[in-house]
Amino acid sequence: xxxxxxxxxxxxxxxxxxxxxxxxxxxxxxxxxxxxxxxxxxxxxxxxxxxxxxxxx
Numbered sequence: 001x002x003x004x005x006x007x008x009x010x011x012x013x014x015x016x017x018x019x020x021x022x023x024x025x026x027x028x029x030x031x032x033x034x035x036x037x038x039x040x041x042x043x044x045x046x047x048x049x050x051x052x053x054x055x056x057x
Contacts, residue, residue, distance in 0.1 A: 012052040021049060022056045 018035045021044075030044045032053055044050055 019053045021053045
């Protein structure tokens with residue numbers, strides 16, 4: 001797990017493990033997926049990227 005001290009500063013140091021995100025070209029929204037299974041998990045509906053999740057190319 002990533003080290004997240006100091007607590008309460010709303011910042012993550014390091015990426016979330018076993019997660020990645022990819023941009024859906026049809027909806028222009030980012031989709032989070034599980035790196036182990038490849039299953040899509042969540043869609044970011046407010047726009048922008050997921051915080052602390054690596055981006056696939």
